[in-house]
Amino acid sequence: MGRVSTKNVIVTGGARGMGAAFARKLVDEGATVVITDVLGAEGAALAAELGDSALFLPLDVTDEAVWNDVVAQAESKFGPVSGLVNNxxxxxVDxxxxxxxADYRKVIDVNQLGVFLGMKAVIGSMRKAGVGSIVNISSTGGIIGYSNIIGYVASKWAVRGMSKTAAQEFAPDNVRVNSVHPGIVATEMVASSDRSTSIAAKQPIARPGTPEELANLVLFLISDESSYSTGSEFIADGGFTTQ
Structure with a gap:
């Protein structure tokens, strides 16, 4: 308990799946968490479940003005932002x-532009906090290629590079930036996919990961335990990319 007790963290895409697991884990370990999503009912329900340490705010990550408002409300509620999980x-698929x-641009706007706007929006608040950790959720699709999802792969490779550039720019402000690259994780979407299950069965660790396993990695990166890590890729894929 208490590994992130001084942290105020924004989690995007936090209403369900991995994002919800991140929010729960961070609150369990003492952080205050601002959960953001376009899924209003689910996000509000999760914040209510987590209690006084959580706040839900609606956020379209492609809207810079709303990003700035979210950061202002996070500061007003919990103080300067010291953590961001761009999830x-x-x-x-085509x-x-x-x-x-239009479909290509939509994926790029959410997955790539959203990460840029998030980092841009929080850096001033992190300077106020005197410390910060940004965790950008990429994918194994940011390490290797996959057919039929070129927009997704392009965006996730971009997130990997963006994280390295931001790590260099933000280091003088005591702000670290790293990317996380999940493989197959047992979220609601993956659970219904026979293809994902069959792929995971052929990995060295022959099963999908769990949201909680990814949450443990995000917790480490938000915490001061990872204080010497910035601009790095953290892969959690059951060994898929070793093949």
Whole structure:
């Protein structure tokens, strides 16, 4: 208990799945958490479950003005922001020749632009806090390629590089930036996919990961236990990318 008791953390895409697991773990370990999502009812219910240490705010991560308002409300409620988990993301499945420009851009806007706007929005608050840790959730799709999801892969490779650039720029402010690269994780979406289950069965660790396992990694990166790590990739994929 108490590994992040001095931290005020914003989690995007926090209403369900991995984001909800991140929020629960951080609150359990003493942080205050601002849960953001476009899923209002689910986000509000999770914040109510977590009690006084949590606040839900609606957020479209592609909207810079709303980002700035979220940071202002987080400061007003809990003080300067010292942690950010850029978790919100979408995927669109289509081969390149059938993928529309609009669908490609939508994935890039949420997965890549959203991360940029989040980092831009919080850095001033982290300077006030005197310390910060930003965790950008990428994917094994930011390490290798996958067919039929070119927008997703492009965005997740971008997040990997963006994290390294931000790590260099923000280091003088005592703010660290790292990327996390999950493989197959047993969220609501993956649980219904026979393909994901069959892929996981062939990994060295022959099962999907759990949201809680990814939450343990995010907790480590938000905490001061990872104080010498910045600009790095942290892969949690059951060994999938070793094959």
């Amino acid at each position: 919100a993301g979408i995927v669109h 081969p390149i020749e059938k993928l529309s420009e």
